[in-house]
Amino acid sequence: MVHRAPIKALAFDVFGTVVDWRSGIARDAAPILARLDRGDIDPHRFADGWRKRYQPALEEVRSGRRPFVILDTLHREALEDLLRHHGVDPAAVDEDTLTDLTHAWHRLDPWPDSVEGLTRLKTRYPIVTLSNGNIALMLEMARHGGLPWDAILGAEVSRVYKPLAESYLATARMLAIDPAELCLVAAHHSDLAAARAAGLQTAYVARPLEYGGRAAPDADAAQDWDFSADTLTQLATELCS
């Protein structure tokens, strides 16, 4: 039998784990692509292309080649790159449209079980974000979808992007608990692996629709996580019983 420290707080990955970024981005991109006369671009593929530019942009900051900038800035730059990739000159798109589309990441909807699951988990544990999203993004998303966070932590607060170990350790430190008393909840094996390596407990939530039904890029990084569930409500049943 494995000995585990009592869990004193739950930290959540957000994009993909709590909210459905692909549908949300596609929904908000579709009318803008149509307005740009580019209805030929599949809005879900557009969302995939945007997300694909995410890790390389983060890596510039994680590597130290670039000083810390918030995710809104990286999202905006990636959008411009994506538009150019599709032969659209971002300079020809008006500023309000670019800003508004960048903020589509603030308006992503929760998965159907997220609000109930978080609400139940919150009755027993402090629930905080441990996302690479910046504070304004997380706050607006929480108000949009009714996500009842106790605190918004993560990249902008710790000034470190996941999966660097310090991102997990800083979050435990700010909560004044040991890393082993903090459990990361995520749909991504790579995130959980880094959290485990930093000493955190790990809870996997399956989100088979995150990539529209296709396998996640880190599907082969699965491990035997401390907890595993198909939904956040199921995780609540497991952790709160």
Add this chain to the structure above:
Amino acid sequence: MVHRAPIKALAFDVFGTVVDWRSGIARDAAPILARLDRGDIDPHRFADGWRKRYQPALEEVRSGRRPFVILDTLHREALEDLLRHHGVDPAAVDEDTLTDLTHAWHRLDPWPDSVEGLTRLKTRYPIVTLSNGNIALMLEMARHGGLPWDAILGAEVSRVYKPLAESYLATARMLAIDPAELCLVAAHHSDLAAARAAGLQTAYVARPLEYGGRAAPDADAAQDWDFSADTLTQLATELCS
């Protein structure tokens, strides 16, 4: 008629404005003082003495003489100094008692109108903390009292203690709004004056019982604030109508 920017978020001072620190500290100190055979020390005066050591401790950090440390650390040091002042050797008090008493600041009760007032204000505006309290303190207090913050910002996030201008400016920046679109809600004229000097809007809430009925130390710093109310529910009526 004064032109004001539309308010996009409310930032709250917490100690004294949202929670009653003097009663809470006295309540938790009383049994410990009795156990130390020091029932002769008035627990409300003990609370006053603790709070009095607050500004000089912060000033060490604000001045740059000392690197940033969280308020829990400053509270602990001030407690030890206060005990010595009363002739109690802190080294003779067990560690758990010292930690527990320091965490009395995490367990302060809201004023009677705070939860309803915040809940109503939150329906219209994002509500965040802009306190010198650290994240773990604010989070535990929020869960203890049911304070429905959208985000815990303030000193530990910005690494700056009020009333330095940067503490207010960093909070607006993290919310991605202009300082003029952020309104500080506080019971302290000195806090509001610094926020106004930094370009924020200001809302005063009277808390005549903060010092047990005695005048606040900054009572003579009153100005004509943008908003003024006797309770947070009254402020909600004023700002949400």
